[in-house]
Amino acid sequence: MKIKRLGLKNYRNCADIKLEFPTKKTLIIGKNAQGKTNILESIYFLSDLKSPRTSVISDLIKFKEPQFEISAEVLKNDTDIELDYTYTAEKKRELKINKVKSTPKDFKLVVKTVLFSTKDLMLLRGAPEDRRNWLDRAISQIYPAYDERLSKYDKIRIQKNNLLKNEIIDEALLDIYNEQLAITGANIIYLRKKFLKEIEKIAAQKHKLISELEEFTLNYTCPKDEVEEISDYLKQELIERRKEEFGRRQACVGPHRDDIEFMINGLDATKFASQGQQRTLVLSLKLSELEIIKEKTGFYPILLLDDVLAELDDRRQNYLLKSIDDNTQTIITSVDTLLFEQEFLKDVTIYKVDGGKIE
Ligand SMILES: Nc1ncnc2c1ncn2[C@@H]1O[C@H](COP(=O)(O)OP(=O)(O)O)[C@@H](O)[C@H]1O
Ligand SMILES: [Mg+2]
Incomplete structure (x- = not known):
């Protein structure tokens, strides 16, 4: 897939x-704070209906x-699709595909980005939350139903947190929430682990190639792989750590607390x-994400490179x-063109951004 026009x-x-x-590669050049990231962010927004920089959509107005x-x-x-998104200060939004609400x-399904x-x-x-966000976002590009599972899980988790804040806790209700959390949580962890296995395999090859010899592996908090095993594991943890949850008055067990450990040659890469x-390692992961989305959805996602070069x-x-495939549309921001070889600049469209305007 490819974006042809953006307004x-x-x-x-x-x-x-x-x-x-018009070309596969686009370069957006500009000094600091001119609007380069804003442009990339808006393309990303079409694919996720969220900004990677803020959870408040009205910040974007x-x-x-x-x-x-x-x-x-x-x-x-081979078909042109028109997308229109409007968001008002009153928090009203309107989404249209080919002029139809x-x-x-459905809107999020059209554009894929990395x-x-x-x-x-x-x-x-970064924080475990950053790693979970990266993982969740990558998975939801492949399995659109994943987002719904996450919101379902979150809804129950919030109810449970509210319950745990009460002076006297209704334990029968807590058991019901825990049962539901173990089931929806197991679905989430299952898909996360499945995705991680795939990305680990591909990223390890890339990492080895770039580093020339290093072995990359990863670990996820929950040691189980199959849905039922994961659900049993969560149930057990929920029993064992009940006291802790009472003490902290919040849900401490489940995918919302999990983390991924990255290892190089068997050692924790964070440390x-x-x-x-x-x-x-991150470069290998990102390129692998691109490959997996392409493989699973049949579409080449748009690669958005913000200042990383x-x-x-x-x-x-x-x-x-x-390693960017010729079929992958790539949009790159940079302060100047100096970084790029003449060869690369040959069939690239270059825009210059200044104060939120294109020169
Ligand atoms: N809602 C907004 N309204 C107007 N300007 C904004 C808004 N949000 C951010 N900006 C401005 O956008 C600029 C940053 O743009 P950005 O795309 O991050 O720059 P860069 O070119 O460095 O990537 C800043 O000057 C910031 O004040
Ligand atoms: Mg920027």
Whole structure:
């Protein structure tokens, strides 16, 4: 799939921007704080209906304006698809596919993206929540029903948290919540582990290639793999850690607390790997994510590279640019074009952004 046109109205600092993407590669150049990331973020937004930078959608409305609009023309299966998204200050949103009102679920299915930003380079050192978010987002691009499972799980978890805040806790109700959490939680963990197994395999090859010899492996908190085993495991944990949950007055067991451990040559990469090793690992993971989405959905996702090239050394930069498939549309932001070889710049569309406008 490919985005052919993008229009932004009052999106962040972009009052009115129209971009076309005639080539497979697009370079968005500009000084700091001009709107480069905002443009990539808006494309990402079409695929996730969320921003990677804020959970408050009204933050995306240009200051003092009543609403923002993102419109796009996408080519998929040799067919043009028009997308229109509007969000008002009153928190009303309107989603349209080919001018017809659509549900968020259908809307999100159209565009697939893999975003690789400087923040991802911190994936290993960041909080467990960052790693869970990365994982959840990658899975929901492949299994759209995954999002629903997550929200179902979250709903029950919030009810349970409210229950645990009471002076006297209704234990019979707690048992019911725990039973439901073990079942929905097991579904989530099952899909996470399945995805992690696949990405581990592909990323390990890439990591070995870039690093020349290192072995990459990963571990997920829950040691079980099959749905029923996971559910039994969660039930057991919920019993064993009941006191702890009472003490903390919140749900402490389940996928919302899990984490992924990345290892290089058997050692915890968060603690022992150098910055360069960690970057190689993240690069391998991101490229693997791209491959898996392509394989599972049959569509090449749009690769959005936000400022990352400048953060990678020559060897990793080269590996990244050379390993991008010719069929993958890539949109790259950078402060200048100096980083890129003449060869690379040959069939690239270059836009210059200044103060939220295209020069
Ligand atoms: N809702 C908004 N309305 C207007 N300007 C905004 C809004 N949100 C962010 N900005 C502005 O956008 C600019 C940052 O744009 P960004 O795309 O992150 O820059 P960069 O080119 O460095 O990637 C900042 O100047 C910020 O003040
Ligand atoms: Mg930026």
